[in-house]
Amino acid sequence: MGLTGSRAVVTGASSGIGAATARALAGAGCELVLLGRDEQRLAEVAAATGGRAEPADLTAPDGLAAAVEHARGADLLVHSAGVGWAGPVTAMPPGTAEAMIALNLTAPVLLSTAALDGMRRRGGGHLVFVASIAAVGVRDEEVYAGTKAGVRAFAASLRCAAGPVRVSTVLPGAVRTPFFDTRGRYERGFPRLVEPEAVARAVLRAVRRGRREVFVPGWLGAAARVGGALPGTFERLSQRFG
Numbered sequence: 001m002g003l004t005g006s007r008a009v010v011t012g013a014s015s016g017i018g019a020a021t022a023r024a025l026a027g028a029g030c031e032l033v034l035l036g037r038d039e040q041r042l043a044e045v046a047a048a049t050g051g052r053a054e055p056a057d058l059t060a061p062d063g064l065a066a067a068v069e070h071a072r073g074a075d076l077l078v079h080s081a082g083v084g085w086a087g088p089v090t091a092m093p094p095g096t097a098e099a100m101i102a103l104n105l106t107a108p109v110l111l112s113t114a115a116l117d118g119m120r121r122r123g124g125g126h127l128v129f130v131a132s133i134a135a136v137g138v139r140d141e142e143v144y145a146g147t148k149a150g151v152r153a154f155a156a157s158l159r160c161a162a163g164p165v166r167v168s169t170v171l172p173g174a175v176r177t178p179f180f181d182t183r184g185r186y187e188r189g190f191p192r193l194v195e196p197e198a199v200a201r202a203v204l205r206a207v208r209r210g211r212r213e214v215f216v217p218g219w220l221g222a223a224a225r226v227g228g229a230l231p232g233t234f235e236r237l238s239q240r241f242g
């Protein structure tokens with residue numbers, strides 16, 4: 001898909017991967033609509049990219065409804081908003097799972113559905129889902145992993161419908177962003193933390209080349225294939241190395 005002059009809507013644009021993606025898309029000539037909650041950080045990204053800041057809480061009915069309207073006009077829709085939670089699933093505070101599912105899964109499903117309508121009518125468009133390598137299953141991140149696996153399967157299912165709309169899923173490992181301020185510190189030795197700009201480059205690559213799935217770093221794709229082909233081995237490796 002050609003990016004110059006296209007209208008891109010980015011969720012989670014106030015921080016981390018979403019902000020880096022917004023900067024990269026602005027550099028490629030996109031007109032941006034930037035969604036997030038933090039008005040000050042969103043305004044900073046808007047100033048840097050020439051985009052329009054549209055503050056919205058995607059877990060609140062009015063914020064979600066406003067975001068759905070923005071999605072309807074998108075040529076490119078990048079879903080980056082997301083939160084995580086790590087720890088024993090039985091110790092998860094009440095409401096955490098519901099909020100995570102609402103933001104990580106329900107919002108991308110509803111926004112994509114609205115965007116698809118407009119894209120099909122205009123004869124083209126591209127949906128990009130920022131999932132996670134957690135989609136293959138991760139100890140102590142069961143609900144987060146479930147939302148990311150859900151998004152990955154949703155995207156794969158959308159790809160099954162013939163049509164003018166492309167669908168890409170980007171699956172990062174660990175990325176140096178404020179994500180871990182809410183999720184809890186990243187303490188694993190690998191995968192090593194990558195910069196959010198590397199994920200932003202992967203998003204642009206996915207759009208320009210029409211890629212189905214892009215792992216960041218690329219070798220994580222092999223880990224995902226082991227998980228799919230040898231689930232027993234994958235579980236033993238997960239138990240051994242976390």
Ligand SMILES: NC(=O)c1ccc[n+]([C@@H]2O[C@H](COP(=O)([O-])OP(=O)(O)OC[C@H]3O[C@@H](n4cnc5c(N)ncnc54)[C@H](OP(=O)(O)O)[C@@H]3O)[C@@H](O)[C@H]2O)c1
Binds near residue numbers: 018035036082171
């Ligand atoms: N960092 C990693 O290691 C990593 C790895 C794999 C996948 N991912 C995925 O990458 C995506 C981006 O994460 P990140 O690393 O860039 O984290 P981040 O810097 O914490 O950014 C998260 C974004 O989500 C937005 N957000 C959070 N709650 C929201 C809500 N209720 N309504 C609307 N927006 C909300 C935040 O907006 P405000 O700050 O304005 O509230 C922020 O813009 C997420 O989907 C995450 O699951 C991250």
